Amino acid sequence: MIINADLHVHSKYSMATSKNMNPETMAIESVKKGLNLVATGDAFHSKWLKELEDSLIEIDDTGIYKTNDNIAPNNTKFITTTELEDNHRIHHLLIIPSIEVAWQMRDEFTVKNMDSDGRPKIRMNGAEIMDIAREYDCIIGPAHIFTPWTGLYKEYDSIMECYDDKPDFVELGLSSDSDLADTIEELWDYTFLTNSDSHSPWPHRIGREFNKMELDELSYNGLRKSIKDNNIIENYGFDPRMGKYHETGCIQCHKIYNIHDAMARNMKCTCGGRIKKGVKGRIQELASYDTPQHPSNRPPYQYLLPxxxxxxxxxxxxxxxxxxxxxxxxxxxxxxxxxxxxxxxxxxxxxxxxxxxxxxxxxxxxxxxxxxxxxxxxxxxxxxx
Known part of the structure; x- marks a missing residue:
């Protein structure tokens, strides 16, 4: 079975998201996009979990959900997911076996208020979060790994420094692609996921990045096996130059800088604004090679624009x-x-x-x-x- 899957979105309970991020609208708009499977997002927020329970029907205990068939013919299916922020402000993506398991996991984390935001701020590090995820048979990996504000590589020079163990995947984010990522030798062993991280249900946001995947069956177990076995047929996403943190640049006037020139200026722009290190600059710092060295099982990456x-x-x-x-x-x-x-x-x-x-x-x-x-x-x- 071959599907198009967007495995990272947010609900209306996350900051700066559309009030239209509800299951019915997400299902209808995802059909227009051509997605077969979409993330629920925000699966530790109690109000969102209750809304998911009221709106979705689990298909034969598979961990896959659908809306009422009257909402959208051949409607897009859902898989339970959430994004977490750890105590270093690094974001992690969890794919969860079911809504029921999401309810069970909520109390395992050290957090001031799990419902303060759809993406909760967890007072734990990446290794501690991974331990809980593994205890509940979740799939876990770094979200948008290169993003300069909240990606893993903004804090660490290697994945193992964060998790003390190998996660199940790496999410590339909008400002990178397989060519850029595969200049870093440690990433050769990982499945790459390309997801939208959408805050809106409309098709120019949801599914703006997605994965074409081969599954033995449409189920949580089928999805987990596909990711672990790297059965990704093709990654689809932005030309990384379209990402808002691709080049190193000023966050005020948006002047582009060479990473070395920016560092020589102590990351201070001529306009007085702050220069933010871009994804391309950070990859250059981490790169093992000047040109990508793709492992034999790396799928193609096709650029896509809404x-x-x-x-x-x-x-x-x-x-x-x-x-x-x-x-x-x-x-x-x-x-x-x-x-x-x-x-x-x-x-x-x-x-x-x-x-x-x-x-x-x-x-x-x-x-x-x-x-x-x-x-x-x-x-x-x-x-x-």
Whole structure:
């Protein structure tokens, strides 16, 4: 069984998230995207757990859930997940066997208030969190490992320093890809996951990164086996230059710096703002090789950009405008779902519907996008002529 899975999102109970992050809306919008499996996110928040219990139905004790079939035909299924922040402000992603297990785990952690945020701040280190996760048969790994604020590598030079043991996967994050990560020798032994970390249910956010995976069966055990055996067929995600922390840059004026020049300036911009070390700069510090050395089982990494953002770029209209959304809906009506349009629909067929769109899709399918890179908290932008 081959599925498209986004295994890291947040609910409406996390800070700075859409109030529309509820199970019904997530299921409907994920169908539009073309996702077969999506994370619940925030599975230690009691109000969210109760809402999940009221809204979702477990399928035959598999740890896989669905909404009522009347909500969305062939609706996207759910898997129980949460992200945790440890006492070093490092983020960890847990994939949990079931909602019931999530309830049981809540009391195991040292935390001031588990319900203060969908992503709780745990007063424990990575090794302690991993021990609890393993006790409850969870899958665990570092979330967006290179992110300069909350990724594992902002604090440690190796994964083992954090966990004292090998986690089950590494999540790359929006500002990196397999080519960048595989310049670091210690990462060759890990399954790479690419997930959206979405705070919104709309298809230009949810599923903006996802994994094409082969499962023996659609179940928690099937997913765990696929990750542990690295049965990822392909990773899909941003061109890392689109990530908002790809280059080293000022968080105030967004000027880009070479990492060595930035450090010589004590990370202080000419404008007086703070320079934030980018993912590319941090990888250069950690790299074992100048060019990627992929292990034999590393799947391809295909760049992907949200369809509505591409439409917005080529037509110079806002993502949420009626102009863009009408064209978006028309493409889905003709070709099925967003992933199908972005990856599989022949360029000639797209050209008949939207010639401008066909050109930019053809460019990123061939890794030919011209990108003004992200830095200092500002997303990269596609330069389109």
């Amino acid at each position: 369809l509505s953002e591409l439409l917005s770029t080529v037509h110079d209209k806002g993502v949420t405008t009626k102009y863009v959304q009408t064209r978006y809906d028309n493409l889905l009506k003709q070709f099925g779902n967003e992933i199908e349009v972005l990856l599989n629909t022949p360029i000639e067929s797209i050209e008949k519907v939207d010639p401008l769109l066909s050109k930019v899709i053809n460019s990123y399918r061939n890794n030919g996008l011209n990108v003004n890179p992200g830095r200092g908290g500002q997303y990269g932008t596609v330069e389109y002529n």
